[in-house]
Amino acid sequence: MESMPSKRFSPRFSITxxxxxxxVLLxxxxxxxxxALxxxxxxxxxxxxxxxxxxxxxxxxxxxxxxQLITLLENKRRFEILGTAEHRQAYFRTLSEYQDRxxxxxRLxxxxxxxxxxxxxxLQSYLPEGWEERVDENGQALAGQAPVTESESLIRPGYSPAPVTQGQALQGDPAAPTGPPDFLPDDAVNKWLEILAQARVTNRKQMESGIMRLYDKARRAERTGFLGLTASLAIGIxxxxxxxxxxxxxxxxxxxGIRRLGREGRLEPIRVLTSDELGELAQAFNRMTDQLRHEEQMRSDFISMLSHEIRTPLTSIREAVNLxxxxxxxxxxxxxxKFLEISGKEVNRLSSLLTRLMNVSSLEARDMVLDxxxxxxxxLTAETSERMQPTAEAKGIVILVDSPDRLPQVKADTENVRQVLLNLIGNALKFSPARSVVMVRLKSDEPGQRVIFCVTxxxxxxxxxxxxxxxxxxxRAKGVRNSVDGAGLGLSISKRIVDAHGGDMWLESSPGQGSSFCFSLPSV
Known part of the structure; x- marks a missing residue:
């Protein structure tokens, strides 16, 4: 068989x-x-x-x-009713706190x-500049313009006004007065209360809108995390x-390829599918099979040549011994x-060995053509067993055939299948002890598509x-290499014949309990 062409790749990316x-991608x-999350x-x-x-x-x-504005109005009402300095002082202190806020x-x-x-x-339109520094502890105007820190501390201890930008006053607000501060008009305070109420409503709506957007973004983040996790798992798997x-x-x-070589002895190349270390290993395997196939062919040619060269003188020797x-x-x-009979047996043994060698060479040189x-x-089994009876009787062995009355016919090349049975029965007789039994069983599988032959x-x-x-x-098994004659070719030839028929051949054996060699053939 020709070697499968394979391009020698230089590994671009190793497995590592x-x-x-x-x-890195993960x-x-x-x-x-x-x-993203x-x-x-x-x-x-x-x-x-x-x-x-x-x-x-x-x-x-x-x-x-x-x-604070409501408190201003309340203190103003109390002062108007009671006229106490305490309420006036509380009024301007609250006003200062309102201005600070x-x-x-x-600023914030x-x-x-x-x-x-x-x-x-x-507010500034109703108050003179620096008004906090020009009121006493009772809220009354001071005589001088110098800062009165004690009064200021009474208004709000630790006070230090921060600079701010001047905004646009409301419509109807007066120009900033220059004299001492007075109570603010109720209309202005009520207008400020309306503005603050509107600010609260506006910001509450913005809070609600923000919370809705926050919920939406949380859902999106959750969805992003879930989709990301799912995508990561999917991509990873x-x-x-x-x-x-x-x-x-x-x-x-x-x-x-290794299984074919190890179990079946078939030297077939494999496909080179990658350019990494596995691809290099596949190429090395193909080179090895090419080399083994070449050496096997050389050995087969040598055996074939040797068999032909020896057969002629061996035939002459056999004829001379017979004469x-x-x-x-x-x-x-x-x-x-007696010595001539021994010589004749050895000549026949050599002739049989040469025949087997020729059969192996013939099977390997071409595909088997079956009739x-x-x-x-x-x-077929009964006829083959009958031919082996003389050999069995010489060792005191009984050959029994167990065959059902009705078996489907098989599609077979009769001569080749007979050769398989002769090999299996001959091996069974060779390795069985004297006065034992060799059993040949036939049966059909359950679908009736194959017939199974077993020699035990x-x-x-x-x-x-x-x-x-x-x-x-x-x-040849280690235990019989030196005690039993043979070349180790009979089972190899038998398996190739069975494979050519589309059947299977197998072994069932336990040490000390005998062996069963079985093969199956397709039924008609």
Whole structure:
């Protein structure tokens, strides 16, 4: 068989490189998904910070300032009714706190000046500049313009006004007065309360909208994480299966070739499917099979040549022995006859060995051409067993044939199948002890598509570790190599004949319990 052409690849990527690249890809996918998820989380964090740090604080401060304005109105009413300095002082202290909170809102949230700059500008339109420094502890105007820190501390200890930008005052607000501060008009305070209420409503709506967006982004982050995890698992499993398939395909080819070589002795090339180390190994295997096939062909040619060269002188020797034994050259005594008979047996043994060698060479040189005809398996087995009876009787062995009355006919080349039975029965007689039984059984499988032949002996059996090799050419079991004649060709020839018929051949044996050699043939 010609060697399968295979291009010698220079390995571009080794198995290690492929696995490393796959690991790097998995890590990259993991980090990409993690980055996307972290981006979603960052958006959630920013939105949450905006809701809590801006809108919630605005609502909270709006409520506080609204309460301060209400307190202003209450203190004004109490002062108007009771006329006590305590209520006047409380009024201006609350007013200072309200002004400070407005300044703080403008400082904290410069990006959202409304409505704080408007409220602050409106407030400043009713108050003279530096008014906090020009009221005493009772809220009365001071005689001088110098700062009165004690009065200031009474208004709000630790006070230090922060600079702010001047916003646009409300319509109807007066110009900033220059004299001592007075109570603020109720209309202005009520207008400020409306503005603060509107600010609370607006920011509550923005909080609700932000919470909805926060929920939506959380769902998206959850979906991103789930899809990322699913995609990672899918890509990881698919990629791992792909790598396993690519590696397993090359390994399967190698395993198939090694199995054919080890179990069946078939020297067939395998496909080179990759350009990595497995591809190089497949090429090395193909080169090895080419070399073994070449050496096997040389050996077969040598055996064929040797057989032809020896057969001619061997035939001459056999004829000469027969002539001398027949008395053509004169009378011979019993001692001479005995040695001539021994010589004749050895000549016949050599002739049989040469015939087997020729058969092996013939089987390997070409595909076997069979003359398949319907045949009766029972009659074929009985005829073959009858031919082996003289050999069995010489050793005191009984050959029994167990064949059902009705068996389907088989498609067989009668002469070749007879040769298989002769080999199996001959081996059984060779390895069976005297006064034992060799059983030849025939049966049909359950579907009735095949007929099974089994030859069972009561010999020493075959060790388990040697059973895979018994059908190889020239193989002989270790325990009989020096005690039993043979060349190790009979089983090899028999298996090739059975394989050519489309059947199977196998062995069942246990050491010390005999052996059963079976083969099957397709039924008609």
């Amino acid at each position: 490189t492929k696995l490393l690249a796959w690991c 890590i990259a996918i993991f980090y990409a998904i993690t980055a 972290m981006g979603r989380i960052k958006e959630i964090e920013t939105l949450s910070s905006n809701i809590i740090g801006v809108h919630y604080k605005v609502v909270e401060n709006s409520e506080i300032m609204a309460q 407005l300044r703080e809102m403008l 949230y410069p990006d959202i000046p409304e409505p704080w700059d408007t409220l602050y500008a409106s 698919a990629g791992s299966l792909l790598i396993a398939f690519l590696l397993g395909r090359g390994l399967s080819e190698l395993k198939r 001398v034994k027949g008395g053509v050259l004169g009378d011979i005594n019993e001692k001479q006859r 398949l005809q319907p045949a009766d398996p029972g009659a 002996d009561q010999g020493p059996g075959i060790p388990v570790e040697e059973q895979p090799f018994v059908f190889r050419k020239y193989y």
